Amino acid sequence: MDLRHIPIVDHHAHPLLKPSATQTPEGFRQWFTESTDPLVHAQHVPHSLFFHTGLAWLAEELGCEPSLEAVLAARAARPYSEWVVHLFRQANIQVLLCDYGYGSDQAYSHPEMQALLPCRVEPILRLERLAEELIQRHATLGEMVDAFVERVSRARAEGVVALKSIVAYRTGLQVTQPSLEAVMADFQQARAQVAETGRVRLAHKALCDFLVIQALEQAASQELPVQFHTGFGDRDADLRWANPLHLRWVIERFPGAPLVLLHAGWPFYRELAHLAAIYANVWLDLSLAIPFATAGIPAMVRDVLGMAPLSKVLFATDAFTMPEIYWLAARWGRWGLGQVLDQFVAEGFLSPSQAQAAAQDILGETARRLYGL
Numbered sequence: 456m457d458l459r460h461i462p463i464v465d466h467h468a469h470p471l472l473k474p475s476a477t478q479t480p481e482g483f484r485q486w487f488t489e490s491t492d493p494l495v496h497a498q499h500v501p502h503s504l505f506f507h508t509g510l511a512w513l514a515e516e517l518g519c520e521p522s523l524e525a526v527l528a529a530r531a532a533r534p535y536s537e538w539v540v541h542l543f544r545q546a547n548i549q550v551l552l553c554d555y556g557y558g559s560d561q562a563y564s565h566p567e568m569q570a571l572l573p574c575r576v577e578p579i580l581r582l583e584r585l586a587e588e589l590i591q592r593h594a595t596l597g598e599m600v601d602a603f604v605e606r607v608s609r610a611r612a613e614g615v616v617a618l619k620s621i622v623a624y625r626t627g628l629q630v631t632q633p634s635l636e637a638v639m640a641d642f643q644q645a646r647a648q649v650a651e652t653g654r655v656r657l658a659h660k661a662l663c664d665f666l667v668i669q670a671l672e673q674a675a676s677q678e679l680p681v682q683f684h685t686g687f688g689d690r691d692a693d694l695r696w697a698n699p700l701h702l703r704w705v706i707e708r709f710p711g712a713p714l715v716l717l718h719a720g721w722p723f724y725r726e727l728a729h730l731a732a733i734y735a736n737v738w739l740d741l742s743l744a745i746p747f748a749t750a751g752i753p754a755m756v757r758d759v760l761g762m763a764p765l766s767k768v769l770f771a772t773d774a775f776t777m778p779e780i781y782w783l784a785a786r787w788g789r790w791g792l793g794q795v796l797d798q799f800v801a802e803g804f805l806s807p808s809q810a811q812a813a814a815q816d817i818l819g820e821t822a823r824r825l826y827g828l
């Protein structure tokens with residue numbers, strides 16, 4: 456099934472970096488892995504399927520040899536903005552929901568992304584990043600929480616299309632109602648960190664849980680989707696606490712908050728498919744697992760679509776840094792989804808028109824409805 460004509464609503468992605476950050480072999484190669492180890496980048500990434508196919512497909516697109524040197528030279532020869540527009544048009548990405556919380560001085564801002572891309576770009580608000588800014592600015596817990604709730608309550612009115620939490624790789628997904636004493640103690644510790652270093656890295660369980668709960672209350676009242684990082688995708692992630700099954704308390708406590716559980720919970724995609732199948736407020740996102748699972752994508756998608764209703768599954772790229780990653784993710788995603796839907800038709804599980812409709816939903820229509828785009 457060729458799905459290139461179906462536009463993508465990329466409901467979870469991050470900003471591009473300035474082109475100078477990705478022009479060297481090291482700068483380019485490092486984004487083909489989730490590893491931050493330079494030894495892995497240099498010695499093993501060149502032997503990964505994602506990198507092999509990435510070079511081959513890009514070389515084809517650029518009309519050059521499939522070597523790193525040739526691809527880097529060919530892409531550098533094209534004006535950056537023209538190359539970005541080319542890849543996004545080829546990927547047929549129509550809307551991009553962008554989380555700018557991925558900290559880097561090299562990243563483009565929201566207005567810059569809007570100017571650069573040939574598609575609609577809407578912002579996602581990352582909760583822990585907002586909280587860190589507010590902890591630096593406010594000396595008391597009461598003031599900080601008021602400011603946090605006030606900002607999140609205005610999210611939809613200010614054009615934010617979703618909230619995003621990275622609590623998975625800060626203190627884990629086993630969020631529960633903390634005691635006020637514990638929250639106070641955490642806040643004092645966070646403020647002490649600010650006094651000492653001028654900044655804070657929010658990784659205090661009671662405070663993290665408390666703020667996530669405040670945000671979920673605000674999200675439920677605005678019917679604003681909340682994206683949760685689940686599974687792999689950050690070097691801080693202790694995957695034992697990133698299993699989406701830990702979110703059961705949150706899922707049941709906030710039935711009015713649409714919860715979008717990211718990255719297929721990889722490697723816990725079966726667990727996540729189960730949650731999406733039984734809870735009305737849980738959606739399953741395939742990003743990051745697509746493209747990084749490469750040849751394993753059809754096996755994952757088949758398992759997920761076997762268990763979860765087709766209406767609960769969304770495609771996204773979770774791409775960042777370089778336009779090539781969005782393009783490669785779109786290609787891997789369409790390929791994997793097309794493989795599985797072809798199988799379902801051949802096996803008599805879906806009619807061809809049902810398979811087409813499922814592809815349209817998963818690539819974009821479900822996200823349009825969920826985020827009110």
Ligand SMILES: [Zn+2]
Nearest residue numbers: 467468469773
């Ligand atoms: Zn992400």
